[in-house]
Amino acid sequence: MVTRVDVTPAAAGMMRQLRDQHGPLMFHQSGGCCDGSSPMCYLEGEFRTGKSDVLLESLRIEGVPEPITFWMSASQFELWRHTHLTVDVVPGRGAGFSLEAPEGVRFLIRSRLLTSDELAELSA
Structure with missing residues (x-):
């Protein structure tokens, strides 16, 4: 099954930790303000999404009871x-808006182009 978003084992571990500490989570891919183009982790519903946002994926993480949603603005999705x-998650601190900041780590995005087969499956 083709996905638009995956997580590394290290990121999944941090997500489990944050879920245990704070409750259900969501991500919104920052479009370049404040913390560059970082994935920002919030409590589910804390970042308001609407018609100008695209739900890229509902991530199922082992040990987390509910999916973690991953959003992006529609203009950035284009x-x-x-x-x-x-x-992924790496040592260091982002700007502080994301839930992992007090843990001394920050989430980041590693990207690659989707293959033509993956794009066709996602379009179906």
């Missing part, structure tokens, strides 16, 4: 629609 995103 530019990134051919891209597969992998959420």
Whole structure:
């Protein structure tokens, strides 16, 4: 099954930790303000989404009871629609808006272009 978003084992571990500490989570891919183009982690519903946002994926993470939603603005999606995103976590601090900031780590995106077969499956 083709996905637009995956996570590394390290990112999944941080997501489990944050879920245990804070409750259900969501991500919104930042479009370049404040923290660059970082995936920002919030409590589910804390970041308001609407018609100007696209739900890229509802991630199922082992050990997390509910899916973690991953959003992006529609205008940014138009530019990134051919891209597969992998959420990773690395040592360091972002700007502080994301839930992982106090843990001394930050989420980041690793990306690659989707193949023509993957794009066809996602379009179906």
